[in-house]
Amino acid sequence: MVALSGAHTIGRAQCVTFRNCIYNESNIDTSSAILRRKSCPAANGSKGNKEANLDDRTPYRFDHSYFMQFVNHRGLLTSDQVLFNGGSTYSIVISYNWSVQAFYRDFVTAMIKNARHQPTHRIQWADPAPLSQAQQLKESKRVCRVDKDIPIIGFA
Numbered sequence: 001m002v003a004l005s006g007a008h009t010i011g012r013a014q015c016v017t018f019r020n021c022i023y024n025e026s027n028i029d030t031s032s033a034i035l036r037r038k039s040c041p042a043a044n045g046s047k048g049n050k051e052a053n054l055d056d057r058t059p060y061r062f063d064h065s066y067f068m069q070f071v072n073h074r075g076l077l078t079s080d081q082v083l084f085n086g087g088s089t090y091s092i093v094i095s096y097n098w099s100v101q102a103f104y105r106d107f108v109t110a111m112i113k114n115a116r117h118q119p120t121h122r123i124q125w126a127d128p129a130p131l132s133q134a135q136q137l138k139e140s141k142r143v144c145r146v147d148k149d150i151p152i153i154g155f156a
């Protein structure tokens, strides 16, 4: 679970998902909270759904800097920051903070394990209609689209 949460090294979160963390929680670094508040007002309003990078240092790089954020008490999501609050997951966060290779190794293992996981309940879905070649091309462009101003995501 800790390794998987490292996926938050890329991507963005809406203000509504981290407002409580930056206004009401005491275990977040104060200067970081103040900075984050600029893009997320205390009250829901026109800016209520503004977004922020989950990883404030290297938001477009799949690295271990999100774990460094926890260690410095700058985690944006409460569900992530709690991984560093002295419980059983604390030492794992420390180890990923030290070693990006350890993070990559465990992330890959966890993703494969997840993919192999057999659900206990089976839901019957109708098979989706196969996509035409044009639809496939459109879909792959949608999935792979990268903003022209954003450097390509890569491993550190």
Ligand code: HEM
Binding pocket: 004, 005, 007, 008, 010, 011, 012, 013, 014, 015, 017, 077, 079
């Ligand atoms: C305890 C489990 C998890 C929780 C509570 C959680 C929570 C969240 C939340 C609140 C956001 C922000 C969403 C938004 O504002 O729209 C988010 C974004 C994201 N999550 Fe998770 N997450 C979890 C697990 C995972 C896992 C296992 C992965 C992938 C392996 C993942 C990948 C991402 C990515 C890439 C984003 C950014 C999405 C974007 O930029 O549009 N998350 N997550």
